[in-house]
Amino acid sequence: MAAALGAGGLAAGVLLRAWLALRRYRYDDEVHLPPRRVWWVVPVLGVGEAVLGWRLADAPAVLATFALALVWMTGLAAIDLDVRRLPDRWTLPAYPAGLLLLAGCAWAEGQWGSWGSALACAVGSGVVYLVLSMLNPAGLGLGDVKLAGVLGMLTGWFGWAAAFAAFFLAFVLGGLVGVVVAVRTGAGRKATFPFGPAMLAAAYLVVLAAG
Numbered sequence: 283m284a285a286a287l288g289a290g291g292l293a294a295g296v297l298l299r300a301w302l303a304l305r306r307y308r309y310d311d312e313v314h315l316p317p318r319r320v321w322w323v324v325p326v327l328g329v330g331e332a333v334l335g336w337r338l339a340d341a342p343a344v345l346a347t348f349a350l351a352l353v354w355m356t357g358l359a360a361i362d363l364d365v366r367r368l369p370d371r372w373t374l375p376a377y378p379a380g381l382l383l384l385a386g387c388a389w390a391e392g393q394w395g396s397w398g399s400a401l402a403c404a405v406g407s408g409v410v411y412l413v414l415s416m417l418n419p420a421g422l423g424l425g426d427v428k429l430a431g432v433l434g435m436l437t438g439w440f441g442w443a444a445a446f447a448a449f450f451l452a453f454v455l456g457g458l459v460g461v462v463v464a465v466r467t468g469a470g471r472k473a474t475f476p477f478g479p480a481m482l483a484a485a486y487l488v489v490l491a492a493g
Contacts, residue, residue, distance in 0.1 A: 284335035287349060291331025294353050295324035298360075307361050307369055318364045323356050330356070330486065337493040343390035344439070347383040348489060351436055355482045358429070362478035368425030376432045377404070384439055396439050403438025403445035404431045410449070426477055433485040440492035447491075451484035452477075 302320045305313075330352050338345040358372050381401070388397035408431030415422040430449075437448040456477050463475045 283339040283345075284332045287335030287345075288328050288332030290349070291327035291329070291352075292324060294331070295327035295356075298327065298353060298357050299323050302357065302360050302364075305364075307372075308365060312365050315365065318360075320360050320364075323360055327353065327356055333490060334493075337490050341387070341391055343387045344493075347387055348436070348493075350383070351380070352486065355486065359479040359482045362425075362476040366474075366476045368423075368429050368478050370425075370428065373425065373428040373432060377435070380404075380432055380435050384435065387439070396441075399441055400435045400438040403442060404435035407431055407434025407438075407445060407449065422477065426481065429478055429481055433481055437485050437488050437492070440489065444488050444492040448481075448485045448488040451488060452481040455484055456480035 299320050302323065305317070308315070331349055334345060334349055334352060338348060354372070354376060358368060361372070362368055384397050384400050388394045408427060411422060411427040411430035415424065415427050433448060434445050438445040456475075459475055459480060
């Protein structure tokens with residue numbers, strides 16, 4: 283299962299890399315930005331999907347859902363790194379898609395309690411991030427808020443503890459990245475960086491641990 287998912291991940295990575303290279307997600311005022319390398323999406327998806335296959339092999343429906351989610355997460359991280367923006371066309375459709383896919387998981391696995399937990403965590407994560415965004419609009423944008431709800435849903439499938447762990451770990455990873463960026467750029471506390479990739483990486487790691 284791990285080998286098959288790894289191979290599928292490599293193939294998906296090649297397709298995703300080709301699509302990202304077109305940069306159709308950029309707005310008119312972003313076309314002047316220098317191109318950013320996205321070669322890393324291929325090995326990330328290859329390894330990431332293989333590890334998912336190893337961790338979630340005993341729950342095929344759950345594995346399929348999170349395998350699809352990983353492709354979405356990787357593409358979203360690449361976009362945020364490129365233009366520092368989380369497009370609504372990527373985040374908003376993920377809500378109904380996630381609810382339907384997780385409902386399928388609940389039906390297949392007989393875990394409707396997990397589906398309810400996912401829904402509650404989606405709401406809770408979104409509300410918490412919205413409050414944080416209002417308190418610190420320079421640090422968190424509405425794109426992060428919209429992403430938080432989806433990630434809360436995905437990690438919430440494994441329970442409230444998993445969703446909280448993803449929330450906490452995102453800020454730990456973001457803090458580490460912030461230190462590196464501040465040192466490399468010499469900007470100190472004024473250094474800025476996209477927070478979406480830290481949120482996405484934290485959610486993936488928590489799914490692995492919880493799975």
